[in-house]
Amino acid sequence: AAENGLNAWLRYAPLPRGTYSHVSLPSDIIALNSSQTSPVYTAGQELAKGFEGIFGKHVSVSHKASKASSCLVVGTIDEYEKSYGKLKNAPELKDDGYWLSNKGSTIQILGQNERGALYGAFQYLSMLAQGDFSKVAYASSPATAARWVNQWDNMDGSIERGYGGASIFFSNGLVVDDLTRAGDYARILASIGVNTVVVNNVNANVTTLSTENIKGLGRIADVFRPYGVQLGLSLNFAAPNTSGTAIPPIGTYDPLDPKVVAWWTNMTELIYDAVPDMAGYLVKADSEGQPGPLVYNRTLSDGANLFARPLQPHGGIVMFRAFVYNLLNESDWKADRAKAAVDFFKDLDGKFEDNVVIQIKFGPIDFQVREPTSPLFANLFKTPTAIELEVAQEYLGQQCHLVYLPPLWKTVLDFDLRVQNKPSLVRNIISGERFNHKLGGTVAVVNVGTNTTWLGSHLAMSNLYAFGRLAWNADQDPQDILQDWIRLTFNGNPTVVDSITQMSMESWPAYENYSGNLGIQTLTDILFNHYGPRAASQELNGYAQWTRADHDSVGMDRTLKNGTGYSRQYPDEIYNMYENIDTTPDNLLLWFHHVNWTHQLHSGKTVIQHFYDAHYDGSNMAQTFVPTWETLKGKIDNERYNDVLFRQTYQAGHSLVWRDSIVNYFHNMTSIPDKHGRVGNH
Numbered sequence: 235a236a237e238n239g240l241n242a243w244l245r246y247a248p249l250p251r252g253t254y255s256h257v258s259l260p261s262d263i264i265a266l267n268s269s270q271t272s273p274v275y276t277a278g279q280e281l282a283k284g285f286e287g288i289f290g291k292h293v294s295v296s297h298k299a300s301k302a303s304s305c306l307v308v309g310t311i312d313e314y315e316k317s318y319g320k321l322k323n324a325p326e327l328k329d330d331g332y333w334l335s336n337k338g339s340t341i342q343i344l345g346q347n348e349r350g351a352l353y354g355a356f357q358y359l360s361m362l363a364q365g366d367f368s369k370v371a372y373a374s375s376p377a378t379a380a381r382w383v384n385q386w387d388n389m390d391g392s393i394e395r396g397y398g399g400a401s402i403f404f405s406n407g408l409v410v411d412d413l414t415r416a417g418d419y420a421r422i423l424a425s426i427g428v429n430t431v432v433v434n435n436v437n438a439n440v441t442t443l444s445t446e447n448i449k450g451l452g453r454i455a456d457v458f459r460p461y462g463v464q465l466g467l468s469l470n471f472a473a474p475n476t477s478g479t480a481i482p483p484i485g486t487y488d489p490l491d492p493k494v495v496a497w498w499t500n501m502t503e504l505i506y507d508a509v510p511d512m513a514g515y516l517v518k519a520d521s522e523g524q525p526g527p528l529v530y531n532r533t534l535s536d537g538a539n540l541f542a543r544p545l546q547p548h549g550g551i552v553m554f555r556a557f558v559y560n561l562l563n564e565s566d567w568k569a570d571r572a573k574a575a576v577d578f579f580k581d582l583d584g585k586f587e588d589n590v591v592i593q594i595k596f597g598p599i600d601f602q603v604r605e606p607t608s609p610l611f612a613n614l615f616k617t618p619t620a621i622e623l624e625v626a627q628e629y630l631g632q633q634c635h636l637v638y639l640p641p642l643w644k645t646v647l648d649f650d651l652r653v654q655n656k657p658s659l660v661r662n663i664i665s666g667e668r669f670n671h672k673l674g675g676t677v678a679v680v681n682v683g684t685n686t687t688w689l690g691s692h693l694a695m696s697n698l699y700a701f702g703r704l705a706w707n708a709d710q711d712p713q714d715i716l717q718d719w720i721r722l723t724f725n726g727n728p729t730v731v732d733s734i735t736q737m738s739m740e741s742w743p744a745y746e747n748y749s750g751n752l753g754i755q756t757l758t759d760i761l762f763n764h765y766g767p768r769a770a771s772q773e774l775n776g777y778a779q780w781t782r783a784d785h786d787s788v789g790m791d792r793t794l795k796n797g798t799g800y801s802r803q804y805p806d807e808i809y810n811m812y813e814n815i816d817t818t819p820d821n822l823l824l825w826f827h828h829v830n831w832t833h834q835l836h837s838g839k840t841v842i843q844h845f846y847d848a849h850y851d852g853s854n855m856a857q858t859f860v861p862t863w864e865t866l867k868g869k870i871d872n873e874r875y876n877d878v879l880f881r882q883t884y885q886a887g888h889s890l891v892w893r894d895s896i897v898n899y900f901h902n903m904t905s906i907p908d909k910h911g912r913v914g915n916h
């Protein structure tokens with residue numbers, strides 16, 4: 235049944251009866267707010283739904299404080315204290331934080347704000363649904379203030395890089411009438427602490443700002459609101475000069491022209507009339523054909539501030555994307571797109587309004603299977619930053635391959651950039667802690683669509699779940715998060731947990747091995763759809779995702795002494811590590827250095843032999859996912875069992891296509907035989 239997919243990890247499946255006979259469940263739920271648009275109200279409903287599903291117990295919800303014992307109270311700390319008196323030993327909570335505690339059989343779920351109370355309820359339900367009845371004494375606050383997802387939904391209902399069906403927000407140029415799925419989405423996101431959804435594509439169409447669509451955005455915000463999810467909006471920089479919006483065009487979009495300032499101020503007011511709690515704007519400017527301030531010889535900070543100022547009275551923020559680059563020519567040995575973000579943004583540090591956050595893709599290129607940490611995180615001190623991750627598996631198998639991404643994200647979140655020779659973990663930079671900012675963010679590009687699995691694949695949902703968990707607290711183990719997800723999404727049967735854990739944890743290494751290793755990036759077709767192997771497409775394109783592979787040698791020389799100088803964008807300790815081939819880790823060798831195919835790695839293998847071996851290892855690994863999955867037959871529902879089996883069988887086959895395509899390509903190029911005789915000669 236579709237609800238297995240639609241409810242994602244919020245299924246509240248019945249626990250085996252014997253497992254909770256010793257637990258005394260509350261007899262009443264008191265939600266300290268009776269307004270149906272309040273997240274506290276939602277929390278009450280959700281808790282009742284959970285008790286019903288997990289324990290088959292009906293627990294009624296009321297909204298009046300009472301002293302009855304064995305009831306569950308959910309609300310804000312403030313509301314609680316109004317009714318029950320001052321709390322002793324209440325913990326310090328940040329915005330959106332929560333505190334779970336119990337006094338005898340009375341359970342309290344208290345939020346720093348209403349949203350926090352809902353998050354606390356979801357946390358409590360997550361414990362119950364996993365059969366975890368341990369102590370309810372737990373306070374938690376989010377690491378980053380902005381926990382946003384970016385949808386790349388177009389007004390015509392298509393989704394850029396979408397592999398899970400059509401948009402749940404737009405169709406035929408308008409906001410859809412039936413927003414049930416949008417509300418369901420908000421529920422899923424609230425359960426993992428996501429607080430904003432930017433609903434339209436960063437390649438923004440101006441008609442999102444038509445009079446009719448602004449009303450529609452108001453309706454989207456209305457279905458989000460009970461879940462504490464705010465609407466965010468992506469803007470097209472040229473909107474003031476384009477017809478189709480609620481305000482007539484004025485013939486220019488120069489950010490310093492007072493007419494343009496007035497235009498955006500008026501537009502912002504119109505939007506806030508419809509969406510009084512809008513979170514803010516997301517802007518992609520001067521990138522990949524999008525208009526921006528550079529067209530008028532203005533700076534990117536002029537561009538960001540144009541939007542920041544009218545948002546200030548409303549408490550909104552601008553997420554300004556650092557994904558700005560120019561097309562380049564491969565014949566120039568020093569040309570390097572990886573340098574673009576620092577080149578464009580470094581000197582603007584300090585020139586942004588206080589409510590601007592620079593949103594930075596985790597690596598300097600574009601969601602590749604392995605990239606070093608973007609050096610921009612170490613070059614902005616006065617400006618808060620957010621990391622941009624991709625749940626959409628654009629270059630990473632497009633949800634047709636299982637690739638559990640948190641281990642990849644953690645290589646960046648946990649990376650120590652050693653700014654001024656001091657500990658400078660990326661996760662402490664984006665939280666605002668390292669450079670003392672209140673703002674900061676963790677963002678994911680997510681391509682959920684109308685498909686009843688949301689992402690088009692049941693197993694891909696672990697990436698969305700883990701994204702939210704890591705945005706809340708990046709100091710968590712990807713495997714622990716995964717196992718929570720497995721128990722909630724499927725069940726706690728040890729075979730189920732072990733098998734899915736094994737496949738998932740092996741999936742990124744497998745994909746890296748058969749798609750592109752040693753830091754060469756993902757060798758997908760980059761000219762067309764970013765799917766499937768096409769190593770040749772990496773050369774002679776303007777996108778500058780080059781491998782510089784030829785008969786003798788391979789890799790991008792990004793050193794200062796002989797290459798593009800990208801290495802120098804890092805602080806000294808990191809620069810020294812990457813500048814020197816001996817201290818560059820094998821998995822990023824070809825990102826930083828141009829070497830002979832016969833160059834010996836730290837592992838002792840040559841580069842070319844590593845290519846051959848890795849492609850066989852990776853595809854062999856992908857073959858094992860099928861029998862591993864087959865151990866679940868009868869242990870989960872048939873519908874999901876069969877659906878995933880089909881996908882894993884496909885992945886196993888496609889990994890062979892990957893393997894043979896890549897090893898043959900480089901074997902033909904180098905004429906170097908495989909030591910194990912597997913390549914060529916057939």
Ligand code: GCW
Nearest residue numbers: 386394395436437518557600
């Ligand atoms: O990865 C590239 C994608 C584009 C995308 C762009 C971006 C929405 O191929 O489809 O545009 O990144 O992040 O802006």
